[in-house]
Amino acid sequence: MHHYTYGPHCAVLPEARALHAALPLVAGDDAIALQWLYSRHHSVPDVPFRAPHHTVSAWGLCGSPSHPGEVSLALGGVLLLDQVEEFGRATLERLGHALRSGRSGIWPARPAIVVTTSLPCPCGRPDRCRCTVGMITRHNARVARNREMVQC
Ligand SMILES: [Zn+2]
Numbered sequence: 001m002h003h004y005t006y007g008p009h010c011a012v013l014p015e016a017r018a019l020h021a022a023l024p025l026v027a028g029d030d031a032i033a034l035q036w037l038y039s040r041h042h043s044v045p046d047v048p049f050r051a052p053h054h055t056v057s058a059w060g061l062c063g064s065p066s067h068p069g070e071v072s073l074a075l076g077g078v079l080l081l082d083q084v085e086e087f088g089r090a091t092l093e094r095l096g097h098a099l100r101s102g103r104s105g106i107w108p109a110r111p112a113i114v115v116t117t118s119l120p121c122p123c124g125r126p127d128r129c130r131c132t133v134g135m136i137t138r139h140n141a142r143v144a145r146n147r148e149m150v151q152c
Contacts, residue, residue, distance in 0.1 A: 003112035006147060009083060009124075016080050016114040020049045023112065026076035033108055034075055037068045048077030050111070054086035062094045062104045071098050074111035081150060084115045085143040092149040099150060113150060117143045 005015055025046045026034055038044040052061055052070040063069030071079055081087060098104035099113065118124040121131040122139040131139070 004115070004151060005113070006115045006151075007117075009116040009118055012114060012116040013080075013082070016049075016051075016078055016116075019112060019114065020047060020078045023047045023077060030076045030108070030110075037072055037075060037107065040067075045077065048074045048111070049080070050074040050077070051080040051082055054081075054083055056087070056091065058088070058091040058094045061091050062098050062109075063107050065105055068107040069104060071095055071104055071109045071111060072107035075108050077111055078114055079111035080114045080116070082116050083118050084146045084150070085117055085139065087146055089146070089149075092146055096149040096151075115147055115150060117147070 034044050050070045050073050061069050061071060063072055098109040102110050121129050121136045123129055123131055
């Protein structure tokens with residue numbers, strides 16, 4: 001699955017929900033994989049929706065040999081990266097690699113990716129914004145870089 005949506009937080013969040021609702025139920029081998037991925041959880045979702053906080057570690061996002069990460073728990077569903085500019089660079093580098101290969105270690109890594117940003121500026125409050133041109137330039141560069149890292 002290589003669905004990719006990108007846009008400002010307020011516009012894309014409803015889109016992520018709509019995409020999730022429109023996705024087909026995970027079936028076949030992926031449904032069996034979900035049983036395995038969620039074996040430590042109370043229930044297995046029909047269509048996963050995962051929205052890890054931007055403070056998530058690389059292990060949390062991409063997993064370890066003993067634990068699947070968010071990218072794997074989102075198999076066949078949606079992985080929402082809300083405010084992508086806030087995620088760590090090393091974390092997104094690992095995620096990008098997993099998305100391009102479709103695997104993260106032993107775990108599958110094939111979610112639909114939804115990326116939001118807090119454009120147009122770092123404070124996210126256009127009505128009361130006091131960000132400098134330099135802050136906005138750096139912010140936009142970080143958005144562009146982080147966004148590119150997870151585009152596949
Ligand atoms: Zn601002």
